Amino acid sequence: MLNHENITQAYLHPNGPTTTAGVRPEAEALKEMECHGVSVIEVNRAAAWSYTTASSFNRRITPLTPMSFSGPVRGADSLKTRYSPDATTGRGTINNCANGTMPWNTYLTNEENWVGYFRREVGDGVRRAASGPAGVKANTSLARYGKGESNTGGNYGWSTVQPADATNTAYARWNITAQAGAPADGTGDFRNEIFQYGWVVEIDPFDPASTPRKRTALGRMNHEGCEIGRTIPGKRPAFYMGDDAQNEYIYKFVSATPWSAADATATNRLAIGDKYLDAGTLYVAKLAADGTGQWLPLVFGQGPLTSANAAYPFSSQVDVLINTRLAADALGATRMDRPEWTAVNPATGEMYCTLTNNSSRTVATADASNPRAYVDPKTTGGQTTGNANGHIIRLREKDDTSEATTFAWDIYAFGAGSDLDATNINLSGLDATNDFSSPDGLWFGLPSNASGTIAPVMWIETDDGAYTDVTNCMLLASVPGKVNDGGTRTVTNTVGAATGSVTTRIGKAPGATLRRFLVGPKECEITGIYSTPDGRSLFVNIQHPGEGGGPTNITSSWPANQAGTVATPSRPRSSTIVITKTDGGVVGL
Template structure:
């Protein structure tokens, strides 16, 4: 065991979050307070469409004011359709619900529409593996946590297990908050070695089997089921792809550079057509004790670009237990994190894999589609202010009969980064065309001065060199399975100045974010060219700069800070938010992309006090929605004695992140009766168990 390092500074407490409405506590524990740190991308890459964007904003402001004076409703200079203009507030959305009202920030309620109910499926500490004890907050151990559900849950995947009523649930466990997990916590040095081990084991991923009685009943996870699994910050992985065995990923513990340990900072993800799950390693940088200053070479340049220099001590003191978390001793260890990882939930003994062909950056997630030519295409976002969007195109093609071959498809292929061009304001829209700029093609580097391995390990530096478009925190990027277009959540960026706006990122001091639609040229996801449009510019609908795909802004729900996107069986867009800056709790929203309700954004649920809504997953046929409630009660000053939430309201006295399901209260699909839940506040349906108190704040 390595003794604690007390000669390095801990990350400072933030005065408040600069982007969106997160608490400073969430900033500290989730991302190392990234938004108060200097912007890592210091390149002078062009901001496209500066003049266009300025004129565009003038059109929006003038158009909004004129419409108000004239008593007319116009959106972005385009007239509403008759159907949209006739829509009344409270109209039911295609999913069959009346939207809820926004819930005031800090309110400790889980609110769903009238006619729906909810229940937790699994929460932090619930036993997963055989022999794991029931959760006991006051008697946690590292050994117990290794067999229990991990802490903050983000991505949610549900894969069928041979039956409509049997499935495997896969969940990311992104990060931990020592202030909410341990009594008497003051700083990392105050943790016992076993508590440090608890945090190591509370990160990673959780896999559990689930069953239900019928399509109208609730899902229940099965303890100690054969496929149940915990993947932690210490689980052995396998490198696959071009970087496997390269000098940049070799360490003293792994001189072959083939077997990295652990995954952490896992944010969003996706599933593959061959039944595996992808998970994005995002805010990995602040888990390491860092050198005071970067070296004067490419490795040092990359360290600065990835936030890996500055003398900060590892947030959780993990280097106390393992020197690999001290970059002054193991400088290559950081290169072994920041990847997309692949897990086969049906092979609990198989080593999870780190996919080096997809590049290394702060991955929000990765989502796969099969192109018309059989190649698989993966879309990804780098979740940092002024960073980029990426695309991977496999070298091989998908097979409907060769599962073993399909498992190799993400090991070799081409990597691209996106450039967006605005086309002016004449059409009254934020739209244009773009190109995927090559980084690696046919096994060769397309970036002068970079080898293939350097492009993939130092992907941010390689992308900087080809001048892509700096985006407003590109997070979840997914393909709509119905219309074939790609949708990206751009969460916010309060660091963007008026001189830096462009048509794809149209606002300075952007606290609310936007959603971008990409249409591959000719419907070909491997094409180098695409068209794009902003279908949602978030914020208070009374703000004339907001835009809801042409729908009447007086008829929509307010929304701020889109984070994750998903789609239902009709291709409607579902959005989960993180850091609502409008004074409301985060939540989940539905926005149709076609038909008479196109752009009619409506709020479906609201998550409890100081939590984030994650992992939206929609099972259209059964009208079931899955969501992950991350960091409930994570307010500034919250602790185990100053409790700000008791979610999931199952008798626990401390907040516990959890995965929940929401489904119709009275009727299932085709008119079948479903189980009833107890009523929560204001007539909304609470979990089967205690009634949610209406005076809880």
């Protein structure tokens, strides 16, 4: 399985994108849509790894692919559109991010930065409000998820396409403006199309005829990833998630159904997904300064999640799930520095989460779990502020059970350049062998080989803009310890005239147990990682190399230049690389 999170539009078309009189050509927009989504491909290894072109498993899942909704939100009024008046189906998935392989052999892909693809015209808010209380609430929801009113066409201008087939609504759906004269319930236009996105999507890679399912019980947000914790027979499994935006939250979903080992080999894999993913409790994390934390249940009727809530009157559990961010706000969860990938140590059960960065973190808003706000000067001039380099936090559930509602936490490692202040910024004591910035991807070796047992290897991928004046984005290998293997540290933050101190909990300095493994090409992101069960082949994605350039200014020719310097610059391509050891051993050991 391979996510196609986004495109580099400037390189996708030989001469760059075309817009004429504010309208995008249909052929270009269709190509762009079909380059988003997910691929299922079969690969095999004889003398070398290769793509099995004739495999019956090969297929593309794009923003045009039929989807089915499952769980509590299926059939909800907020999902009704002209395409799906009964709110049970939809079209496509987009901005897919992070791994999520389930024990029953399905794949979870996660809809992340989907908001920007939609157009919302000035005046839409007035039209919605005029339709009644539901329209007023929709305005509040859209604002909380970052969809204001403007006359721009959304990412790539797909809503501007005038298709050759006038009945084709594949482009019109990207405009969520309420249309004059259309029914207020949304069945005559696409005002509710945006609510069909922001979900975890489950795909069965072994059944090409199956329809992917959007698992609504896991909430709606900028899902970066969804990782299952350890599965123990008789215990309800937990699924850990981050909402990738500044000052958003960490979540977990605990299934209503205890785990049964027999389900790992079931042939109706999506039915097993129904069993574990369609009913349960969604929680959001609140972290205390003393290194403890609570999982707060996002359950309608409990605490402030009622119709009496003045900021947003919740009407049902469906309302809570569609507006997960608003519910987490109401509960007072801890705002984090862009929670991205989650990973669970297969030996200890501890959950790690990358907090990539946060330019809006200030001295005044720094807290124990997001303790740094600082100035990071660039070697090329200028500087970044906030928490430009990010950190990796980890949680240990009380009694090591997925069903726990409390946990302990500390910060495993702080991203930083090795030249930065060791007292207040480079808190993990990083040096030239392991300094990094903006951790993003995170993954543990599989327990089916030595990299996932006893002292598992954790892989860290970066998506960085703060440290790329020194080196490109990278992949690091680590052997982390355990929560509370370090101690407390008081950090003094200074930005301009503002200064303040925060006491945090910091893990043992990683030292030689954290090492840079590879460095990617210019202007890329290292993302996506998995291995063969024996751990002897590691698959890693190189995304959007040379993204700062375009057809007339090609800034990277990767991967064409892998064989040596190219005579004529070649448009770069996102690609998957396979890493093996010359001795045939487990990669990373």
